[in-house]
Amino acid sequence: MIDHGTVDRVVETSQAQIVDVVSEFVSLRRRGVNYIGNCPFHNEKTPSFTVSPHKGIYKCFGCGKGGNAVNFLMDVEQISFVEAIRYLGNKFHIHIEEVELSPEQQQVKNDRESMMAVSGFAQKYFSQMLLKSDEGRSVGLSYLRARGFRDDIIQKFDLGYSPEARSALTDEAIKNSFKLEFLEKTGLTIVRDDYKADRFRGRVIFPIHSISGKPTAFGGRILKSDAKAAKYLNSPESEIYHKSKILYGIYQAKTEITKKDNCYLVEGYTDVISFHQAGIINVVASSGTALTVDQIRLIARFTPNITIIYDGDPAGIKASLRGIDLVLEQGMNVKVLLLPEGEDPDSFAKRRNAQELQKYISENEGDFIKFKTGLLLKDAEKDPVKRAGLLQDIVKTISVIPDVIVRGEYIKECSALMNVKEQVLYNEIGKLTRKGREASYKDAAMRVQDSRTVQPVNMSSPAFASQNPFEEIEKEMIRLIIKFGDRNMLQKEEEGEEVEDEHVTVGEYVMAQLKEDELEFKNPLYSKIITLFDQNKDKPGYSSLKFFVSHTDKEVSQLASDLLSREYTLSKIHQRFGAGDLDESLKLDVLVPKLMNELKLKKVKTLIEQYQKEIKKIEQNKDEEKLLEIMQTLVKLQQLQSLLSKELGNRAIV
Incomplete structure (x- = not known):
């Protein structure tokens, strides 16, 4: 068990060096003050994965993943929190202070x-x-x-x-x-x-x-x-x-793959080792297994370019053909190199140095169209049936390419090589696309029909937001607590009253308001944030931003990174309250109270709507006593609605 002080030091250091941590697994490039790259958690062609060194967080705007350096390591390596802390401690030369485990604790490891x-x-x-x-x-x-x-x-x-x-x-x-x-x-x-x-x-x-x-x-x-x-x-x-998710040599090759912006893919252990010995480092192997989508995505973290190198025997040729479609389907750029018959990457690399090997690869690698046609056209050229089969095979391969422009270029090349009109190829691809779409619809229908479980609600999803009418305001309030929870905001008193100015933090103000009106957030994760703030706000050196971003609860730190990544400064809420044109930290004394009043007003309106529906039911039942009771409550709510609306119309804080 690692003591809390050591955990804090590791989290703080890794947060400050998050680019260094993430770049071990993802090829990053600078864009302004941040860094971007392809997300390691889902397949994408256009980078939507962002690392903010200033905030110490990462965020993917495609799949929604986000958090601090520890969260990233846990997700990308599928390891526990303790393992991530040990890894980062070793990386940043922080001695890990561990408390000796009891027999019971050792048992539950x-x-x-x-x-x-x-x-x-x-x-x-x-x-x-x-x-x-x-x-x-x-x-x-x-x-x-x-x-x-x-x-x-x-x-x-x-x-x-x-x-x-x-x-x-x-x-x-x-x-x-x-x-x-x-x-x-x-x-x-x-x-x-x-x-x-x-x-x-x-x-x-x-x-x-x-x-x-x-x-x-x-x-x-x-x-x-x-x-x-x-x-x-x-x-x-x-x-x-999981053999389908790892590539032999990826650890030794990942840095060079990024540097060279290309990855050589071979078949076996000794193929990789011989290439390294010859001086070619950016090489990995599928370890004798059929190439998988997960393996291709692993390479895609570091480069979009793959050169598949296989033996020149029939088995190697078939392996090349099987892998091509899969690589293209993932939006990767693929080239193929077949070695001379009787050679494999191991034996071939042993007789050449890095320059000779690199030169041979550059001169002999080719795109998949030329590879397939050159490989199969010899047998099919004089046989119309075989030629048609070859053409369908190539068209099928082209059809899986997701990028329309790249697909169009390959259609042109195929048209020239096979002496077939481009329109014929487009028609065939259209047929395949329609068939694929129909199959997808059927598959989706079957999944719905076979489903026997209810999926848990994602609190941050649009679906949840539509179920929670207060989601927009609650989320903005929580963002301000995460970012400015420990920041003082000035509470002004009514004009004419001679009282001392009182300073209260953003978090304390929100807590007091919620308690006073017996309110609570509908989203349970937001309520959890409030509780954590209350439990930790008085600790020495407490910083809301640092506390929530580096929190050990993955759900909490991911929410923090998510909200900070989006930065609602120019949101509709800010525009409504006149705070969007300035640094929001300078207008907390205006923004926070008005947000709270907005939340109260929305909740009051919701209650009024509920009571109005209830009145209609009671009128039908002719329960006059109950009707009178509800009418009195409704009048009070409407008075409160008017007061809150008036408050929101004023810029002064009362």
Whole structure:
């Protein structure tokens, strides 16, 4: 457990350095005082993801995600708050003061944290076995050196070796207080009743790192000849490893991908390693799995440009064709390079230095139209049926490109290469688009029909705003509390009264008004903000802005970043109260009371409407006593409405 003082230091430091934190995962470029980039949480072509170093927050105006540096790390890496604090503490060289956990606290530590810990231990164990043990050096290290890998590259990728002994890693991990439960959950140990064995025994180990560099899974290559054993063995899916969402080498390559504005995509572990050894760093691998949308989006965080490099054999060609449509569908720019027959990226890179390899790629990579036509036209050229099939295949690929202009350019190129009129291609794409739309409608209808659960209401969504008639004013009031809650506003008294000026903060004024009239916000999250302000306002050094933006409750910090990102300074409310033409901090003594009166007026109007509806029902029932009671209440409400309307018409604060 980390003490609160350490958490505060880490949050404050990471908030001040949020650009540094986010740029490890997203390619950012400066725009004015802020930074922008493609959002890592949803697919987008036009950047709507903004980082504000001045405010210490990030905000995506496309998907709505926002918060501080800690929130960002938790979301992008799918880690816990404690893990994010440890990561940032290490990044900014802040010593993490931890309180010793009790046996009960140790027991309730979440599985994910334990699995990350055991994976980290396993990586270090495998590396030590490779470099220090006799078996590892004679078997594993000899194999890697025979493949031509240098020692610095071996260490760069944390390569290792798992001994032949049945449970060497398992026994060592248990001896170091790691539980068998988590060894099994990560896939490091296979457990069958009383039998337990290391999954990767007798194999060279390739650790698979997360985007932040933590080992989450492993690949193992067998060294002995065994027809029954798989050549490569990978960790199974787990809480910390989803193979469809990670790319081998992304941690080592991400900075260079951004720098070069291009990513080379290969197939296997050794392909990546050989490219690095040759001096080409911006390369990742799909690790033998079919390319997925999540993997493409991971690359898209750093560059929109992908060059797919595959073997020149038939299997490599098919893999290239499968991946092209998926990459294009995500709005990426894709080029393809097929190596000479009999070559793979590993062997090809080993015989060339960086300049030679780069030159070959530049001279031989091509766009998908030329690639597909050049690849398939030989067989189809003299066969009208095959030619028509090829044309439909290419048109289908073009149709998935989301950008209309890019799609049009490819149609022109296809028209020239296939000697087909452009209009014919546009007609075919139109048919495919209509079919796709119809399928989407059917799919949506089926999802609605099959739905058995009610989705929770998003408090910040337009749908909720329409259900809550006070949402606009409540949200603006909360924004002012978050931004200026601890700021003094001058309460003026009526003219002619000789009393001392009294200073009260924005937050205290709002709380007093709510309490006086027994009001509360309809949005429960806003009520939570008020409660948090009340509980913390008297603490030494309290700052509303800092407190809410860096709050450990993700819901709170995200709301703070959301409201601060939008900045309602020129909103309809400000225009109505005459505050939009000046710095709002100079008009708090006007703006806040008028906002409160606006809220009261709206609530009074709502009550009047409800009572008027109630009167109609009572008149039908001829309950004169009840009618008289409600009429008296209604008159008081109407008097209050008139008073509030008059107050809102005056600029002076009474």
